[in-house]
Amino acid sequence: MHHDDFKFEPVRGLPEALPADEHIIWQGAPRPLQLAKDAWALNWVIGYFVLLAVWRVGVSSTTVPLTEAMGHGVPLLLGGLVAALLLIGMSYVQARSTVYTLTNKRACMRIGAALTMTLNLPYVCIGTAQVGARRNGSGIIAFELIGDTRLSYLMTWPHVRPWYMARTQPAFRSIPDAARVAALFAEAAETRLSEPKVTRLDAEQGAHGAIAAE
Structure with missing residues (x-):
């Protein structure tokens, strides 16, 4: 039987139903394999074990025949395979539990496999958003926050811009079609910020409590 761990959500990826004047314009999640490469340095881990295996074969070949020396590198390659599968597995779990959402008013991130x-x-x-896209279209959109808003780098990792720890920048990591998503964000943010703010004048500023738009 299929079990939905997030069945309690009134709207997928959001803790509560959206107000009447707010709507979703995009939802997505990280690509598991790309997240393993970006956040867990999968390619570097694989390369490390391959280099170890090559080094081990090279050292052994000085004392034993090459065919036997090549066998000495197999355990290191198997170790690298296990490490790679573990990283991919963790990335899959993280990607499965993540939902990135853009509405006409905000960016939302449901994150966390164990503690959501x-x-x-x-x-x-x-304040600003930075986008980085690869040739395959996947990439990152990092949000630079303004004001007193502070986030914990460790609590939000890997959904952050790497190495920006003093001023943590939450990010949509390893998403497909990053450039298009960034364009949707830019359009929605510009529209939202250009909306007039409505305030009520007091008695000294205007007669009969008139309403003014800033």
Whole structure:
């Protein structure tokens, strides 16, 4: 029987139903294999074990025949395979538990495999966004927060811009079609920030409590 770990969510990826004036414009999640490469350095781990195996074969070949020396490198290659599978498995679990959401008012991130939490990032709290896309279209969109908003790098990793620890930048990591998603974000944020703010004048500023738009 299929079991949905997030059945309690009124809207997928969000902790509560959206207000009447808010709607979803995009939802997505990291690509597991790409997340393993980006966050867990999968390619570097594989390369490390391959180099160890080559080194071991080279050392052994000085004392034993090459065919026997090649066998000495097999355990290291098997160790690298196990390590790679573990990293891919962890990335799959993280990707499965993650939902990135863009609405017309905010960016949201439901993250965490063991301890799930949802980050709500209103566009008014985002100063700039940086996008990095690869040839295959996947990439990262990192959000630079303004004001007093602070996030823990360790609590939100790997859904952050790498190495930005002093001012943690939450990020959509390893998403497909990153450039298109960035364009959707830019359009929604610009529209949201250009909306007039409506305030009520007091008696000294205007007669009869008139309403003014800033």
